[in-house]
Amino acid sequence: MSKVLVTGGAGFIGSNLVDQLVQDGDEVIVVDDLSMGLASNIPSSPKVTFYEHSITDHGFMKDLLLKEQFDYIYLLAAIASVADSVARPYETHQINQEANIFILEIIRQHKLPIKKVLFTSSAAVYGNNPELPKREDSTIDPLTPYAIDKFATERFVIDYGKLYNIPTVAVRFFNVYGPRQNPKSPYSGVLSLITECLKNQRVFTLFGDGEQTRDFIFIQDVLLALHLIMSNSQAVHEVYNVATGKQSSLLNIITDYQKVTDQSLSVEYLPARDGDIIHSCADITKLKGLGFNSKYTLFLGLSDYWVSASRN
Structure with a gap:
């Protein structure tokens, strides 16, 4: 049994992931401010602890990380609205980038023994680059604050991993349904x-x-992809497209x-x-x-x- 943190675990992808982790026998802690997710999405199980909290609360997140000593961390929490990121670029930046970097920083400073940290990015980072199909090394052309934050956080996650010997990985979701x-x-x-x-x-x-x-990729296929990425020791410091x-x-x-x-x-x-x-x-x-x-x-x-x- 592993202890797992899922930020954004009340959302569409996050809550389906929590269901799967519970089925796998893991102990799961969910942090979600319910700005986009629903508490009713989270399974009621003795294996699940839910904190209605923003990941931008640095004091709370630091205490949680130090207390729980997670095996695996899934970073899904985000303001996922592109329009919102255009209307409120700095506010969304604090959630979509700064809060995630803070989590990495606590792991680095305290040398937490994490087995793997996975960050969920987006196909939005490719922008209007006409080249198809999109490869992970295709030209990046983020057109909105949302896409910029997703790509920049990818780089932080991967490079923190390389520089400070933290097992990190990032995925770019295409159209999940x-x-x-x-x-x-x-x-x-x-x-x-x-x-x-x-x-x-x-x-x-x-x-x-x-x-x-x-x-378009169905949620169950996404969960399969995440399982393969998290369980493969070779899948570190890389970015993976998650699609069909x-x-x-x-x-x-x-x-x-x-x-x-x-x-x-x-x-x-x-x-x-x-x-x-x-x-x-x-x-x-x-x-x-x-x-x-x-x-x-x-x-x-x-x-x-x-x-x-x-x-x-």
């Missing part, structure tokens, strides 16, 4: 918005012509989802938004090198997602 994705979030994934429209017979607003492509390596256009996704639900989606077309990335797809050669193979086709993932969404 699945149960507990919050359609009310300003940074909600497009699939949660489509799901909500199908559930409530609402009109879905599509910006652009629908030919824009994304690399397959592109799907929005129109194709809508067609598939209509088949899954046996419903038709009403679509309103509006002009493309400035700054929206048109095509995105990952090269996952590095992740496959750890033994990763996506278990979920888009159709299968959407089917599972719809069953879960229909229950709630």
